[in-house]
Amino acid sequence: MNRKDNLKKAAEKNVLWDIAVIGGGSSGLGVALDALSRGLKVILLEKADFAKGTSSRSTKLVHGGVRYLAQGNIILVLEALKERGRLLKNAPHLAHDQPFIIPIYTFFDRLKYTIGLKLYDVMAGKLRLGRSKFISKEETIKRLPTLRQDKLKGGVVYHDGQFDDARLALNVAQTCEAMGGVMLNYVKVAHLNKDASGQVNGVHATDQLSKKAFKINAKMVVNATGVFADKILKMDNPEARKMIQPSQGIHLVLDSSFMSKNDALMIPKTSDGRVLFAVPWHDKLVVGTTDTLRKKPKLEPAALEREIDFVLDTAAAYLTKAPTRKDILSVYAGLRPLAAPDDEGEKTKEISRSHKVLISTSKLVTLTGGKWTTFRKMGEDTVAFFSKVTGEPLKESQSATQKIYAYSTEKAKSYLSIYGSDLGEIDKLWKESIEMSERLHPSYPYTKAEVVWAVRNEMAMKVEDVLARRIRILFLDARAAAQMAPVVAEIMAKELEKDQLWIDKQLADFNKLAQRYIIKE
Numbered sequence: 001m002n003r004k005d006n007l008k009k010a011a012e013k014n015v016l017w018d019i020a021v022i023g024g025g026s027s028g029l030g031v032a033l034d035a036l037s038r039g040l041k042v043i044l045l046e047k048a049d050f051a052k053g054t055s056s057r058s059t060k061l062v063h064g065g066v067r068y069l070a071q072g073n074i075i076l077v078l079e080a081l082k083e084r085g086r087l088l089k090n091a092p093h094l095a096h097d098q099p100f101i102i103p104i105y106t107f108f109d110r111l112k113y114t115i116g117l118k119l120y121d122v123m124a125g126k127l128r129l130g131r132s133k134f135i136s137k138e139e140t141i142k143r144l145p146t147l148r149q150d151k152l153k154g155g156v157v158y159h160d161g162q163f164d165d166a167r168l169a170l171n172v173a174q175t176c177e178a179m180g181g182v183m184l185n186y187v188k189v190a191h192l193n194k195d196a197s198g199q200v201n202g203v204h205a206t207d208q209l210s211k212k213a214f215k216i217n218a219k220m221v222v223n224a225t226g227v228f229a230d231k232i233l234k235m236d237n238p239e240a241r242k243m244i245q246p247s248q249g250i251h252l253v254l255d256s257s258f259m260s261k262n263d264a265l266m267i268p269k270t271s272d273g274r275v276l277f278a279v280p281w282h283d284k285l286v287v288g289t290t291d292t293l294r295k296k297p298k299l300e301p302a303a304l305e306r307e308i309d310f311v312l313d314t315a316a317a318y319l320t321k322a323p324t325r326k327d328i329l330s331v332y333a334g335l336r337p338l339a340a341p342d343d344e345g346e347k348t349k350e351i352s353r354s355h356k357v358l359i360s361t362s363k364l365v366t367l368t369g370g371k372w373t374t375f376r377k378m379g380e381d382t383v384a385f386f387s388k389v390t391g392e393p394l395k396e397s398q399s400a401t402q403k404i405y406a407y408s409t410e411k412a413k414s415y416l417s418i419y420g421s422d423l424g425e426i427d428k429l430w431k432e433s434i435e436m437s438e439r440l441h442p443s444y445p446y447t448k449a450e451v452v453w454a455v456r457n458e459m460a461m462k463v464e465d466v467l468a469r470r471i472r473i474l475f476l477d478a479r480a481a482a483q484m485a486p487v488v489a490e491i492m493a494k495e496l497e498k499d500q501l502w503i504d505k506q507l508a509d510f511n512k513l514a515q516r517y518i519i520k521e
Contacts, residue, residue: 149320
């Protein structure tokens with residue numbers, strides 16, 4: 001992706017876009033992907049980096065939702081299972097099958113979860129990833145050797161998907177650009193433009209880096225800003241009611257020695273009725289999540305002490321090696337854009353995860369709710385309103401079979417699989433010079449070549465973009481990320497033709513950010 005070229009296209013006068021998408025997270029990218037698959041002319045504007053918010057802070061699961069099945073939300077589960085299967089087919093370099101084990105301590109739980117997960121298999125149909133089954137106590141311990149064995153009867157194995165969320169967002173953006181879309185990060189929508197009749201017909205935007213402003217004319221404007229959707233709705237109508245209820249989920253990242261490197265652990269009901277996962281990811285263990293009501297959305301939400309304690313205490317109840325604060329390599333928090341409940345007392349875990357598409361009287365289209373797994377379907381359902389907004393015919397969606405950029409079925413070793421078909425290009429950079437193959441940190445495999453690649457081809461504009469969402473080290477080991485920052489800043493400054501002042505500011509900003517991911521003992 002080339003940001004300079006895309007900015008020039010965005011600034012062209014007298015251009016009428018079919019759809020202008022506000023938001024570069026999973027929701028906005030799903031809209032752009034589907035619209036482009038129908039032959040529409042699309043521009044997407046993201047005020048920060050792609051997937052800067054919620055879309056890079058998930059549990060890293062592409063799943064149907066076992067707990068939604070328990071709640072009786074059959075339609076949501078069926079939809080999610082279908083989309084799960086499609087995503088694993090369209091982006092196999094980023095999404096793959098992940099076995100989960102539910103520990104069983106009573107005969108009733110064995111019966112309940114064995115039957116329930118067989119139903120989960122049936123609902124997935126031909127897109128099923130594997131068969132669920134009960135396994136003995138001995139096999140459970142063999143597969144999860146650090147699991148507490150008191151009263152353990154065995155386990156139920158089932159299959160869901162796992163993925164790299166931020167990398168998928170980036171690859172979807174690259175796919176959209178290859179399909180003719182204009183994708184821009186660090187471009188903020190200042191206000192909505194309207195015609196004489198009060199209908200939204202575009203946006204006024206500002207490049208956050210150069211501070212240049214430009215006008216975008218569009219037949220349809222989509223508000224796909226996740227937890228910030230209410231801000232755009234207020235731009236449209238200052239009297240608009242609140243549509244989003246932010247719910248915070250946190251995750252603790254631990255060394256892989258705390259559990260198996262192959263199987264994930266799923267605790268279907270914790271002390272307060274939530275679900276807890278412990279999932280192997282990039283040679284670490286991601287443990288979460290919480291479901292905590294928050295009043296206002298933030299781009300960088302912080303984990304609450306009580307959330308950290310809850311995850312640690314719950315993990316300690318099931319693992320023989322109980323994690324402590326000093327074991328936490330990184331902690332990250334994300335906000336789910338749940339549809340606001342009519343009942344103020346409704347618990348966040350009971351609020352529907354289903355997405356909704358709304359059209360205001362000004363014809364502004366807003367996509368709310370949903371989750372990463374169903375991002376494509378969310379986009380399809382949103383673009384389906386194009387004819388209603390514009391009166392123009394709409395071609396059939398082709399996004400369900402669209403291969404995602406860097407598509408590759410070949411499995412690279414370790415973390416390199418995230419590059420898919422681009423791995424050969426990284427290899428070329430390594431061969432350019434010995435320096436390119438030098439590691440950014442002695443404990444991690446990431447190299448200088450990957451920083452260069454991120455700047456030249458993945459629209460990385462800040463040190464944070466590289467360390468948080470291109471190579472993911474901020475989420476895996478925040479202290480190591482801070483140690484890598486000076487080298488990354490130097491490489492980026494050379495590629496972007498920036499001076500020492502830029503480097504100093506980038507390092508100050510990143511070090512401040514990294515502290516939010518580090519637990520104080």
